[in-house]
Amino acid sequence: MEAVFSTSKRKLLLEIAWEVCNQVGGIYTVIRSKVPAMVEKWDDNYVALGPYFPQRAAAEFEPITDSDETEIGQTVRKMRQLGYRVEYGYWLVTGRPRVVLFDISSITPDQLNKIKTDLWINYQLSTLNVEDLVNQTIAFGEMVRLFITLLAEDHARRVDFVAHFHEWMASTGLPDLRRDNVKVATVFTTHATMLGRYLAQNEPGFYGKLPFFDWKREAQHYGIDCQATIERLSALQAHVFTTVSDVTARECEVFLGRNPDLVLPNGLNVTRFAAVHEFQNLHVRYKQKIHEFVMGHFFQSYSFDLEKTLYFFTSGRFEFTNKGYDLTLEALARLNYRMREAGMDMTVVMFMVTKQPYTSINPDVLHSRALLDEIQETCESIEKQVGERLFQAAASDPQGTALPDLNNFVDEYWRLRLRRTVQSWKTKHLPPFVTHNLVQEDDMTRFIQKANLVNNEFDRVKIVYHPDFIASTNPLFGLDYSQFVRGCHLGVFPSYYEPWGYTPLECVVRGIPTVTSDQSGFGDFIMQIMRDYENRGIYVINRRTQSFEEAADQLADVLYRFVRMAQRDRIQQRNRVESIADVFDWSSLRSYYDTAHDLALKRRKP
């Protein structure tokens, strides 16, 4: 009998995620940034599977229209003949892999009910009253299951298939693949546990209580029984179960009933400049854009020396305690106090970037910005006029000795216009600490007010709460996120719950120092692989054994020391941070994935 899995057979990897061609959060970054490294190893034998949402796919998907006789092409045709809508083409990202996207609307309500009944009968998985997203993922999971089943039925004699599922949202069909003994080696990666996310946010002293939680009871309590059960079934049934960090691995045993076989750290597709000074130059260029925002935002009320101003930022989804926004604000309040006590003339502007419901950008903020632009245009006109007239005067001056009075070169019109614009711009109000009109007050605004970080002139720490992610279309900065990061001096991410956390890593690869925590996967990883991380501009806050108060003190210390650094030291530190970027390139970190796939194939072999 022909062995189904033999070492000589071709191998084909399917990577399955809800975020393939569909950006929601961090998993999109994992898959997309990893594509070039995957394609380098797997070439045409790498295929990504995701859901089909026409509007989202429009920007990053190109269909294959020619007849395609590969195993994937044939199976897509078979699914279509069975009446399912399946899109097949290329994902238009670096590496251009093949993708199969499943239109979940081709699962009828009757079919969905039947799938849900079977999930109950086979796995006691209750889907009563679940949110619509869960229904969508069940439809997606079923189409993925069917696709892999057909693929393996027809081609497993010649090809070894590995299916790598990311998160429960992609894996509702995984238990059936195992039950039906479909010839595919399976890997399941969880990027967080549902229960961890909820409990860390709501249960004080979460980590201390971790070993004692009853997963089922908590899942029912938080109304996430279905999601948590899918996650658990997937973890238990996959040939290889993995997560993104040791931090999350600790939760897996308790919530999912299985220790991960492997930890697969997250990387990025790192592009480094040939010359070091290039990324330093970019820092200056984008800092200038941030200066413009700061002038527009603050200088109508009062001004400060931009040469002595540092830009700190945090960015992430609005999980107030999980992302450590509470700790960050507390530490900033302490920093403000210390800077004032020490009589420092430095200013720190802290950008709190996240996403919360708002009605519009605050019109006053926009108006102030527009007036500043007008002042700038007026100054440029004056500059041009003065330049031209000075040139004429200098050329026609017989002696060429005295510098004429430049004021005489400015028309009355421009003088008045400048004066009027500046006067109409100035205000006695304090600069707002939030840039948008929020639908309602939230934990951030309440904390800022409680800590009295309301942008008083005497405060050394200013707050700009920007409740929308940064995009180049945003009129306030005119920068994309990556440029914004480059223009800042320090990223601050002392998370309490963070399976990995891309944000500090995104700083590192751009040569910007960053604060992280030992409860984040990234922070934990850096502590394992590097001794002198602090010297390299990665500050790890101890949130594992310290109380909130102690951690806030530690963070305030770190920030205070950073503020006191000389510019020369900051420049050198940026060089040191940037020099470790390669560690996080997928060309180094892909090997963890290779190990997982090899192990799954080995375990799947009869």
Ligand code: G6P
């Ligand atoms: C880069 C540039 C320098 C500039 C410095 C500002 O290193 O190459 O010309 O002086 O950035 O650094 P700072 O930390 O003050 O923004």
Ligand code: 1S3
């Ligand atoms: C998760 O996304 P999140 O922000 O919901 O997955 C990311 C990718 O692995 C990870 O970086 C992050 O910590 C997790 O929380």
